[in-house]
Amino acid sequence: MATTSDFRNGLTLEFNNDLYTITEFQHVKPGKGAAFVRTKLKSLTTGKVIDNTFNAGVKVTTARIDRKSYQFLYKDQHGYHLMDQDTFDQIDIAASETVIDKPLLLKEGQVLELLFHQESGKLIGAELPPFVELEVTYTEPGVKGDTATRALKPATLETDLQIQVPLFIDNGDKIKIDTRTVTYVERAK
Numbered sequence: 411m412a413t414t415s416d417f418r419n420g421l422t423l424e425f426n427n428d429l430y431t432i433t434e435f436q437h438v439k440p441g442k443g444a445a446f447v448r449t450k451l452k453s454l455t456t457g458k459v460i461d462n463t464f465n466a467g468v469k470v471t472t473a474r475i476d477r478k479s480y481q482f483l484y485k486d487q488h489g490y491h492l493m494d495q496d497t498f499d500q501i502d503i504a505a506s507e508t509v510i511d512k513p514l515l516l517k518e519g520q521v522l523e524l525l526f527h528q529e530s531g532k533l534i535g536a537e538l539p540p541f542v543e544l545e546v547t548y549t550e551p552g553v554k555g556d557t558a559t560r561a562l563k564p565a566t567l568e569t570d571l572q573i574q575v576p577l578f579i580d581n582g583d584k585i586k587i588d589t590r591t592v593t594y595v596e597r598a599k
Contacts, residue, residue, distance in 0.1 A: 414447045422473040429454040454534040474528035514571040538589040552577030
């Protein structure tokens with residue numbers, strides 16, 4: 411059990427017969443009336459985001475989550491195949507499941523964390539690292555002299571993901587991508 415004072419981003423709650431993780435929260439103390447906490451909760455089973463307001467000090471049930479590192483092996487018509495980093499056991503995730511949020515950021519050999527509900531042992535989510543490095547497979551050449559502004563152009567990456575990159579990026583360049591926003595960060599070193 412926890413109270414609203416224990417809220418933090420990433421805390422997982424058992425709420426309305428489902429598992430939710432807190433993505434945003436704000437403590438509000440109005441001039442009149444009791445304090446409350448505004449939250450954005452993301453369902454770990456459906457991916458749906460809801461807004462909810464809790465009265466200050468109310469008790470909520472927290473869910474116990476286990477995190478394990480898995481290496482992405484490959485994807486085929488059956489889904490995603492991953493290997494436990496400690497025991498080398500392999501698991502399969504159906505392609506239809508919404509466990510992996512942004513599958514086009516996955517590259518063979520990449521390590522990600524899978525989240526398991528401790529009581530049921532059920533797989534409830536996957537977390538990518540904050541940044542990934544991918545190679546640009548196709549982009550139009552940049553126009554010389556057009557660098558005064560932060561102009562962007564489309565680029566296709568090795569996983570068939572398309573994002574906007576600066577004009578100086580060429581085919582074959584490795585770039586760093588923020589997995590939370592799916593945007594270009596910098597050229598990989």
